[in-house]
Amino acid sequence: NAGVTxxxxxxxxxIGQSMTLQCAQDMNHNYMYWYRQDPGMGLKxxxxxxxxxxxxxGEVPNGYNVSRSTTEDFPLRLxxxxxxxxSVYFCAISDGWGKxxxxxxxxxxxxxx
Amino acid sequence: xxxxxxxxxxxxxxxxxxxxxxxxxxxxxxxxxxxxRQYSGKSPELIMSIYSNGDKEDGRFTAQLNKASQYVSxxxxxxxxxxxxxxxxxxxxxxxxxxxxGGGTRLMVKP
Numbered sequence: 001n002a003g004v005t006x007x008x009x010x011x012x013x014x015i016g017q018s019m020t021l022q023c024a025q026d027m028n029h030n031y032m033y034w035y036r037q038d039p040g041m042g043l044k045x046x047x048x049x050x051x052x053x054x055x056x057x058g059e060v061p062n063g064y065n066v067s068r069s070t071t072e073d074f075p076l077r078l079x080x081x082x083x084x085x086x087s088v089y090f091c092a093i094s095d096g097w098g099k100x101x102x103x104x105x106x107x108x109x110x111x112x113x
Numbered sequence: 114x115x116x117x118x119x120x121x122x123x124x125x126x127x128x129x130x131x132x133x134x135x136x137x138x139x140x141x142x143x144x145x146x147x148x149x150r151q152y153s154g155k156s157p158e159l160i161m162s163i164y165s166n167g168d169k170e171d172g173r174f175t176a177q178l179n180k181a182s183q184y185v186s187x188x189x190x191x192x193x194x195x196x197x198x199x200x201x202x203x204x205x206x207x208x209x210x211x212x213x214x215g216g217g218t219r220l221m222v223k224p
Binding site: 101 | 117119121145147155156157158159162164201203205210211212214215216217
């Protein structure tokens with residue numbers, strides 16, 4: 001998956017629990033993104049980052065937080081998990097110039113029960 | 114609200130036929146368009162990108178863009194059962210970095 005590693009692959013949370021989804025890249029790309037994909041739906045952007053120390057909200061940021069302290073890592077934090085956050089989460093990277101193609105990690109499948 | 118629309122399908126075609134997947138977008142400022150293939154349970158993988166009006170061919174795949182009609186399509190020639198997947202259309206506004214995705218079209222190629 002184009003140098004993008006997501007952990008864990010699967011996770012079951014109870015309502016109200018918190019967790020961090022990890023995303024690491026070895027491509028030295030500046031841009032990183034978090035998407036969620038609900039069953040049978042397209043991808044919705046949660047947060048993105050254009051470089052270390054810089055993050056911004058996407059289309060569906062409520063209930064999530066991010067940080068970007070290094071170029072390599074872009075963790076996504078879920079606080080007080082809710083059933084509505086049951087989804088598959090994808091991290092993506094792009095180099096931020098030229099065609100700026102986005103490449104995706106393998107995803108994290110999260111269930112909140 | 115910027116939208117990218119796709120028919121969810123499933124689109125069923127026989128092996129060897131041409132599969133035609135369509136996508137419309139609402140924002141006239143969109144400049145770049147991408148087709149991703151997503152197998153069940155897997156992540157999206159890029160198969161085509163197109164930036165200017167007309168056709169772009171890559172092997173069995175042809176992407177078509179008509180900015181006046183705000184329409185993008187993907188043609189798959191000589192469809193194979195291994196092409197069975199969900200195809201996601203995405204649009205990027207101007208020189209920005211954000212992609213807006215459609216809901217995807219599920220393609221089924223029957224032997």
